[in-house]
Amino acid sequence: MSEHSLRQVQHWLQTVLIVRGDLDDKLLQAYAHDGVMLDTLIKSTDKISAQQRVDIYAAGYVLRLVDCLRCEFSLLAQYMGDTLFSTFAKAFIVTVPSKSWSLYYLGEQFAEFLAQTKPQGIIDVAQQTMVDLPAQIALFERTKSEVLVAQGLEKNVTATELSIEQQMLTCLVNNTDIQAAPCLRVITLDYPILELISQIEACIAKLEVMPDELILPIQQPCYLALTRIHYRFRVWSLAHWQYLLLGFCIQGSSFNMAIKQTALQLEVSSDELTSDAMMWLPQAINMGLLFQ
Amino acid sequence: MTSYIQKQPFAASAIEQINPLGFGLGLRSEHYPYLMQKPVTGVDWFEIISENYIDNYGYGRHVLEQLMADFPIVMHGVSMNIGSSSALDFDYLEKLKALADFVKPAWISDHLCWTGFAGVNSHDLLPMPLTEESLKHVINRVNQVQDFLQRPLVLENPSTYLEFQNSSLTEPEFFTQLVEQTQCAMLLDVNNVYVSAYNHGFCPRTYIKNLPLKSIVQMHLAGPTLSGHCLIDTHDKPVPEPVWELYQLAQSLCGPVSTLLEWDANIPAFPELVAELNKAKTVLAGQIPHAPVQNNHQQGCISTPLVLAKEKL
């Protein structure tokens, strides 16, 4: 009988699960770490060997987490196709093992991973677009996931139920306690991807694969606000100043302070921006971006 | 290794005060639209995966809040990591407790397993070596968790695909001593008994008879998949005949115990799940459905899929 401690057993099995390689590589690495031989630790039976038993856990570990990523990044999986998506998802899981008790954080660094691992040295514009888009779609989907579980304005009855005219009147009288909706996120992308997202969603709805003649976006800065109204996801394209302004509000600046910070950053007059911002404010409240 | 702290048993009467809830289903995001549109019938209570509602203030929590008004809720977790030799994660336990303050669950359960070590989470329910060392370790940690949550913990027997050479206790022996020393309760997953018994070649009926029967407060039912020589706990099939037979035996030994049907992949429409759950009532009336164990001829069966409740809309 072997005398392995609980700590040793757990370290060994976890190493087998998370290190790179096929099962033989994994067992070798776990042996190098812990000096534990498979057969001294795991029982074999006539029907199933110790190796096959460990493989159920090792293979299941990756498949399960790839499934979770596929669930969170369903648009990306549809866009890339299942085989390519699974390849990147597996590489991500092996490179960045989960450190959280919650699967919710599993995909937190996926967009960054895709951006860092994209092929370099491409000069063809169309190819470059193809290579750039996965990380852009992943950032959009990850942000959407955050918006869907964040605190929202659903319990704040006055937040979005006033008409534009009522909002404007209220804002003119008092705009001192305007705040960003807690579920609001703003992102900047290198491509305007909303049209592409709609095409992908249409394919998913029709259970179709992506068509060859997909209309891909042309590279240019894109500013988006992602939020939620009555539990429904909403995404809005923003002007650059609106993106900056909301960003400052999210960081906790008052609306008036955010206007000043934005004007400073854009090197425009604060007065000019104030009139644009005040005109936009009632709309921004109705869009679920800000609330009073 | 942590030292063993002998504590006073946690409120010995707490388990006895738990009343059977009847027949329940797992709350899954696929069913949110149905549950919010129709008056919900055919189910007595719901079980939630705790981790899917911690730090979640979206539609899922809204649905949960609506259901809480009409149904008892049980919190079933997958990340307590009770068997790990790493320190207990009190940030997690803090959040679990906060969710319990909101949900006011009938009880809180997790699994007799470990999920990760040294900060890593495998998101799998990994098997314990069933040794005296493990037993002392788990007793110590269950005591700490029960002290922290101020309620008895309910632990489920997992499906296992491997056994350790150094195991010196059977799972029923482990559970019996654990329950005796901590006054925790047990969630008996009869499908997991069937799966583990098949994979390791022990008698599932003897296993059930040797459990601490008085401490079983809940039973899980699910459908596994045969993959090669191994039964995998896939939670994606109807409950097969041998699992119904074990369920009938367990209920006859324990008296009426709350029943929950688990279905976590390829999830059918809500009324179909209710129909499957209703079979449990016919089993208790003496009729066993003739459903075969299903075979998977493709690669890539996933055990115990831990489904991330994806927020829809």
Ligand SMILES: [Fe+2]
């Ligand atoms: Fe279970």
